[in-house]
Amino acid sequence: MSGSPKAVVLLSGGLDSATTLALAREQGFDCYALSFAYGQRHKTELRASERIARAMGTIDHKTIDLDLGKFGGSALTDASIPVPTEPTSGIPVTYVPARNTVFLSLALGWAEVLGAHDLFIGVNAVDYSGYPDCRPEFIRAFERLANLATKAGVEGERFAVHTPLITLSKADIIREGIRLDVDYSATVSCYSADESGRACGHCDSCRIRAQGFTDAGENDPTRYR
Amino acid sequence: MSGSPKAVVLLSGGLDSATTLALAREQGFDCYALSFAYGQRHKTELRASERIARAMGTIDHKTIDLDLGKFGGSALTDASIPVPTEPTSGIPVTYVPARNTVFLSLALGWAEVLGAHDLFIGVNAVDYSGYPDCRPEFIRAFERLANLATKAGVEGERFAVHTPLITLSKADIIREGIRLDVDYSATVSCYSADESGRACGHCDSCRIRAQGFTDAGENDPTRYR
Numbered sequence: 001m002s003g004s005p006k007a008v009v010l011l012s013g014g015l016d017s018a019t020t021l022a023l024a025r026e027q028g029f030d031c032y033a034l035s036f037a038y039g040q041r042h043k044t045e046l047r048a049s050e051r052i053a054r055a056m057g058t059i060d061h062k063t064i065d066l067d068l069g070k071f072g073g074s075a076l077t078d079a080s081i082p083v084p085t086e087p088t089s090g091i092p093v094t095y096v097p098a099r100n101t102v103f104l105s106l107a108l109g110w111a112e113v114l115g116a117h118d119l120f121i122g123v124n125a126v127d128y129s130g131y132p133d134c135r136p137e138f139i140r141a142f143e144r145l146a147n148l149a150t151k152a153g154v155e156g157e158r159f160a161v162h163t164p165l166i167t168l169s170k171a172d173i174i175r176e177g178i179r180l181d182v183d184y185s186a187t188v189s190c191y192s193a194d195e196s197g198r199a200c201g202h203c204d205s206c207r208i209r210a211q212g213f214t215d216a217g218e219n220d221p222t223r224y225r
Numbered sequence: 226m227s228g229s230p231k232a233v234v235l236l237s238g239g240l241d242s243a244t245t246l247a248l249a250r251e252q253g254f255d256c257y258a259l260s261f262a263y264g265q266r267h268k269t270e271l272r273a274s275e276r277i278a279r280a281m282g283t284i285d286h287k288t289i290d291l292d293l294g295k296f297g298g299s300a301l302t303d304a305s306i307p308v309p310t311e312p313t314s315g316i317p318v319t320y321v322p323a324r325n326t327v328f329l330s331l332a333l334g335w336a337e338v339l340g341a342h343d344l345f346i347g348v349n350a351v352d353y354s355g356y357p358d359c360r361p362e363f364i365r366a367f368e369r370l371a372n373l374a375t376k377a378g379v380e381g382e383r384f385a386v387h388t389p390l391i392t393l394s395k396a397d398i399i400r401e402g403i404r405l406d407v408d409y410s411a412t413v414s415c416y417s418a419d420e421s422g423r424a425c426g427h428c429d430s431c432r433i434r435a436q437g438f439t440d441a442g443e444n445d446p447t448r449y450r
Contacts, residue, residue, distance in 0.1 A: 062295055070287055073338030098334035101374045105330045109323035113298030132379045141370040148363045149326045 004030045006116035007162070008107045011035050011061070013048030014189045015209060016122035016165055019173050021056050022180035023164040024120045032114060033061040034107050038096070039069030044197040048188040055183060064106060073097050085202040100133035104142050104161065111159070112150050119146075120162045126169050139163055170212030178218060185221035198225035229255045231341035232387070233332045236260050236286070238273030239414045240434060241347035241390055244398050246281050247405035248389040249345045257339060258286040259332050263321070264294030269422040273413040280408060289331060298322055325358035329367050329386065336384070337375050344371075345387045351394050364388055395437030403443060410446035423450035 007029035011017045024031050033053040037046055046063060053061035072080075073096075100123065107119045123134040132138065143161050147153035165173050177184060189209045190199035199206050201224045213220035232254035236242045249256050258278040262271055271288060278286035297305075298321075325348065332344045348359040357363060368386050372378035390398050402409060414434045415424035424431050426449045438445035 064292065064295060066291060067289060068334065070289060071335045071338045096334075097337035097376070098330055098371075098374055101330040101370065102327070102334060105323055105326040109293065109321075109327060110296045112322035113296045132376055133374045135373070138370070138373045141366070141373050145326065145363070145366040145370050146323075148360070148366050149323055149358045151322070151357055154357045 004028055005118060006030045006032060006059075006111075006114050007118040007120055008032045008034055008111045008114070008116055009058075009120040010103055010107055010122070011049045011053060012122075013045035013052065013187060014122075014205075015177070015184060015187045015212075016124060016173060017049075018052045018056075018182050018184070018187045019177040019180070020120050020122035020164055021052065021058070022177060022182050024118075024162065025056060026180060029118060029120075031056070031058045031120075032110065032116065033058045034103075034110060035061070035063040036066050036103060036106075037063055038066045038099070044193045044195060045188045048186055048197065051186045052183075055186065062110070066102070066106075068096060068099070068102075071097065085200070098133070100131075100138070101142070104146075108146050108150065108159070112152055115152075117152065117157050117159050118162060119159065120164070122165050123163050124165045124168065124170075124173070126167060134166075136163070136166060139166070169215065170208055171215035174212050174216040174218055178216075185223075189222070194225055196223075198223045200225065229253055230343060231255045231257060231284075231336075231339050232343040232345055233257045233259055233336045233339070233341055234283075234345040235328055235332055235347070236274045236278060237347075238270035238277065238412060239347075239430075240402070240409060240412045240437075241349060241398060242274075243277045243281075243407050243409070243412045244402040244405070245345050245347035245389055246277065246283070247402060247407050249343075249387070250281060251405060254343060254345075256281070256283045256345075257335065257341065258283045259328075259335060260286070260288040261291050261328060261331075262288055263291045263324075269418045269420060270413045273411055273422065276411045277408075280411065287335070291327070291331075293321060293324070293327075296322065323358070325356075325363070326367070329371075333371050333375065333384065337377050340377075342377065342382050342384050343387060344384065345389070347390050348388050349390045349393065349395075349398070351392060359391075361388070361391060364391070394440065395433055396440035399437050399441040399443055403441075410448075414447070419450055421448075423448045425450070 009021045009031050011033040035049040146159035188197045189205045191203040192200045234246045234256050236258040260274040371384035413422045414430045416428040416430050417425045
């Protein structure tokens, strides 16, 4: 039995969450990775999350089925809404209503069962798509909620939501990941990746990722179709 | 098309949420009921929620599968933890970690897709089991989070979490429900109800419900086994 503190790390299979997991491990946490099958168009990112969780020595990795497609309203969960292939203004249609709130809530539930008080999420408020639930004020509000919502909080424990990437550029995130030996060839960022994990090269997520590798001066291992 | 405002109402199939739905409807909302198959020991309360949603003229009723049993840690989701049959002190083992946080988060996601800004939840801080996520301070913290978490919130809409039962005694809740013709024989409160919805009569939830009917001076339609 390790005496290290435990952390629940949200793991999507993308570049940001893989780097977040590496940073949580570097900080000395025993990591419990949590992924969601939430009605994504592609399951390749879940396979990526399994590879990453294994490669990074997580203590446990759970994937929760969560059919957000029942609600619709996002290009990521509703097949009738196309994923944009050009930049758009404002909050894009790939925004999944309340997604990070839902994911953090479930991470909180697991943390409480594990006796963990640390959650990690790879949100970023610099090179991002303008999602409201990636902002620092959202994260602080969730921490406050967590302390009121839980038995552990009532008993005086304090939950922390760690966002080690929140002020980093995509290039800085990539540099951190390379320093920590993250295998970015195992990660999938594309909103429309095909079954074998090959990226479209055109969606918001592909564009931001490619620019990040260019800015970092690093080789981009992304496989395009 | 009705011009009434829309509300998402959390509906468990129990007495409190059925009364909450009746109160939301009385306030003029078009009601969208949301239930969860969250690894409960019994599915009878989900059947009850379907009957209630239909009887009360909801516009839509969705049931989301959510396997909180993967986390364990509660007598309601983990078959290895027995449901207590005697009163206990402190927060009981029937507490499901972060349950109301998870349920409200998903209600928020659906509300945003629907263009609704009103959520209803039948929490009660008087005759309750001591759950932290039934307290007014938790509800206020969730409202604050909702306004930061969502596209609608960023665009200036204000979400409200309505808790019409929060300061009512169980007897007062029952009197309100009877005034609004709630069919309490269709509701299931017991933590260990059998397949046909018959109650154990011994768990916390059964004891609180039975005392409520006695205090209200109303006939208790609960079927015991």
